[in-house]
Amino acid sequence: MDRLLRRVRDALRGAARPERPGAPERPPPPSRAALRAAFREALERAAGRWLTARDEEEARRRIEAEFPGERILWWEEDPGERDLREAGVGVDRADLLVAETGTVVRTHATREAARLSLLPPVSVFLAREEDLVPDLPEALRRLAPRHRAGRAHTVLVTGPSRTADIEKELVIPAHGPRELLVLLLEAPEGGRAPGEERRRG
Amino acid sequence: MGRASPFRRRARRALGNPVLARNVLRATDTSLAHRREVVAERPDWEDLRERAAALRRHTLARLDRYLREFAENARARGVQVHAARDARAAARLVSELARRKGATRILKAKSMATEEIELNAALARRGFRPLETDLGEYIVQLAGERPSHLTAPALHRSAEEIRDLFLREGVIREGTALPRDRRALARRLSLSARETLRSRLLEADLGVTGANFLVAETGTVVLVENEGNIRFTTTTPPVVVAVAGIDKVIPRLADLGILLPLLTRSATGQRAAAGVSLLSGGPGERHVVLLDNGRTRMLADPEDREILACIRCGACLNTCPVYRSVGGHAYGWIYPGPIGALLAPLLRGRGEDWELPFASTLCGACAEICPVKIPLHEHLLRLRARAARAGRRGIGERIGFRAFRFLAGREDRFRLAARLARRMEGPLLRLGLLAAWTAAREAPRMARPAFHEMRGDHGPAAS
């Protein structure tokens, strides 16, 4: 490594050192309703599905009703590899929703947690209104402290997995989930976060 | 007829293959159309490009600092950081790792850096056969070929050809009823690859990836994908190694806010890729191999350095009338198109690589589309001069420089080529090249175009 760094230093000896460009100007943050609408539109454009529920109780009922007879895995069960392979639906929490692109952002602590939205054919993310951010720069701003602090594994997911490698024909799914749903909890102000309301026994 | 140059030989073969011609044109047209649509949505597109270009210039000029920062921060997160001076050293590092881990099952994510170091061949010499997990890479691996495009490795193949390949290789069982309709067939083939690969994605000893970016401030490996195969490659095996050119370093996580939208919109015309992984350290054992392989040499020359700004989006390939006519394999190395015609001589530097800067009409479409504003056609011209200075005279003649000059040399023809550069030029240019190459001696002698004169009309908008 030292030798590589020396070669790089030598190569740049006497080089002009242009400054960093400034950050682009940021538009004023849109209203929460506008963010919601934008996220939903972008999510559906990316072939994702949008659901809402008033509280977590209703969210669970809705997901179970959507996928009757399927084995549904919830993030709080800390599922193991065996469960992941057998489940039909993996329900994870979202950390952030990026309105501009319909992207779900999620940081995971373990390898298994990272696979909850990868192995089951259906991936569902539960999110709260306050997770909505307008765009990628804002999402990155919120993510950065976690990555600066140490190890972190984050995925940014936009719609179900896909490929266009054969004749540019868009095919869903590829290796990841075939369906992706985002369920927004329309908690009234002061509502609690999903996962805090009830622990699944 | 004298000796035909390797490029000319390969190009002529490509020009004589109508299936390839159709596949390449259709695929690049589709990519360009998608790109146009999503670029039009961003009124700040030009501003983004400006910032990205400035950011890349800044980073490369301070690469010593940012590279050190990346290595320190990755190490602080438990990542083992290795440096490789050349392709052989990098391939050796990875195959040593595979041997040490007794890795019989190796998953590979699509990566140009591992193509550059010919990793699969190096692994094969040691008895390892990694599985290419990206569908396009999987197809070219089965076919015993190399990728023909930076982001769509199998774009030169038709669905029918892939069907025959899958039947031959047992991906699909003989006798399976398959749709005749091309689109339905493409769909069916993609899904059958998913089924065939599934079990192999679930058990593995070693994962090998490239990197789209390396973030200095956080030691993060950034991987962009659509299929989910990269997420498997980085979470199934206990050990994962990323091979990345030193040019992949970016200063901060926030810089992805500029670079990711430019990359995905330029590459596939997507607003966002289906999956982006930000990997700052484990879970599991993590390695990063930082690849030089000629990059510090490029860094030392202020003009060559500019070319290292490339983020491998592939847009300049899609828009290049020569690439669109002859496809990627004609270039003879894994980096094709305008960017490949610069990287091949500068990174690999074989005699035949120095012909590639001549394989261009200098129409400037590449520079116009490049998301990080590399003036590709100016560099092509510069490398032509360098080739001539280095006594590689005759190179242009052998390759059919005349053929290109025939197109680019006279304003009206040039205008025509430039005007048709999006849709129609493929067949015309093919005809032009074939005609010029078969009647090479009759090609009209014309003055080399004064490049800057044409630029006002047809070159990249000064914007």
Ligand code: SF4
């Ligand atoms: S040179 Fe520019 S357009 Fe070509 S692949 Fe690199 S970034 Fe993309």
